[in-house]
Amino acid sequence: GAVVSQHPSRVICKSGTSVKIECRSLDFQATTMFWYRQFPKKSLMLMATSNEGSKATYEQGVEKDKFLINHASLTLSTLTVTSAHPEDSSFYICSARPTGTDTQYFGPGTRLTVL
């Protein structure tokens, strides 16, 4: 149980384009999902907390207009990187917390490369 999927697993795009990443909880409902990014050999950096049916809460320094988050259902959150640039290249990981519990379960991650 507690399986989280992410799609796509890898994406390469041109600078200036937008990329959408989906995060789904497959066998549970998640009121809250989290979006992280991770650079090579660095720790996880929380970008935002996504709450179903309400606006996401962004961490300090994360541009909400650049990283659009939508959590339209209890099993799906999306992160859209708008007008991507090479410095946005990173490993993006989502996690989901089953409603009523404390544990976050991670998706497999999406490796974004912006050329």
Place this chain on the structure above:
Amino acid sequence: GQNIDQPTEMTATEGAIVQINCTYQTSGFNGLFWYQQHAGEAPTFLSYNVLDGLEEKGRFSSFLSRSKGYSYLLLKELQMKDSASYLCAADAGNNRKLIWGLGTSLAVNP
């Protein structure tokens, strides 16, 4: 401030036991997580301690002392596949987001 400390790197031998320590200072505290992360992959959940004491799960055990702000992850009968980064994370109660340590990179040698 909020802070989590864990060693950067550790090395151990296949078949041995290793203990990875984690100390934390947070304004609030609900519990302490341990995750395993292999290179190029996302973290996987190992354990969550809320109460003081040791919780055992197969080869892995996790300990928590709330009064000391201290936890450790104990790995027994080490296998080569245990080579990974081990992340300590505190649930500080602030909108339930986790405060993450930088991870301990464990290398298991034959």
